[in-house]
Amino acid sequence: MQLRPFKVLGVQQIAVGGPSKQALRALWIDTLGLVQTGTYQSESENVDEDIAVAGSGPLKVEVDLMQPLDPERKPRVHEPPLNHVGLWIDDLRAAVEWLTAAGVRFAPGGVRKGAAGYDVCFIHPKGNESAPRGGEGVLIELVQAPPEVVAAYERLAAA
Numbered sequence: 001m002q003l004r005p006f007k008v009l010g011v012q013q014i015a016v017g018g019p020s021k022q023a024l025r026a027l028w029i030d031t032l033g034l035v036q037t038g039t040y041q042s043e044s045e046n047v048d049e050d051i052a053v054a055g056s057g058p059l060k061v062e063v064d065l066m067q068p069l070d071p072e073r074k075p076r077v078h079e080p081p082l083n084h085v086g087l088w089i090d091d092l093r094a095a096v097e098w099l100t101a102a103g104v105r106f107a108p109g110g111v112r113k114g115a116a117g118y119d120v121c122f123i124h125p126k127g128n129e130s131a132p133r134g135g136e137g138v139l140i141e142l143v144q145a146p147p148e149v150v151a152a153y154e155r156l157a158a159a
Contacts, residue, residue, distance in 0.1 A: 105131035
């Protein structure tokens with residue numbers, strides 16, 4: 001297999017779900033002190049979320065507090081409670097192409113705009129016959145890092 005044409009730069013987000021955002025907000029915002037920076041709602045993704053952040057600048061980490069719009073419908077964003085982990089990727093298109101050739105299974109939907117406005121796609125938690133490599137039970141979001149995030153990680157690596 002050829003050399004990997006992309007880098008995983010760091011953690012972009014974690015997404016936690018529950019039957020009600022109020023309990024999640026009470027912990028993450030009111031108790032732990034994260035700052036809410038936005039909201040996102042999507043019928044097709046069955047999600048109503050508050051977006052909070054830890055840290056600041058290009059290295060901040062987003063914590064998405066999610067509840068389902070309809071708890072009986074899929075996807076069930078509150079099951080499991082640790083819904084997914086998002087990783088900054090320096091070249092998302094190259095990553096998807098290379099990972100697909102390596103047998104990685106992606107969730108339906110392809111590359112699209114995510115809640116924070118960046119291009120994203122998801123590695124499926126489980127592989128299948130045609131794409132045997134999945135997230136080993138974890139849904140993994142790959143997020144195209146904007147130039148300022150790429151530059152911040154490059155400065156850290158050079159230090």
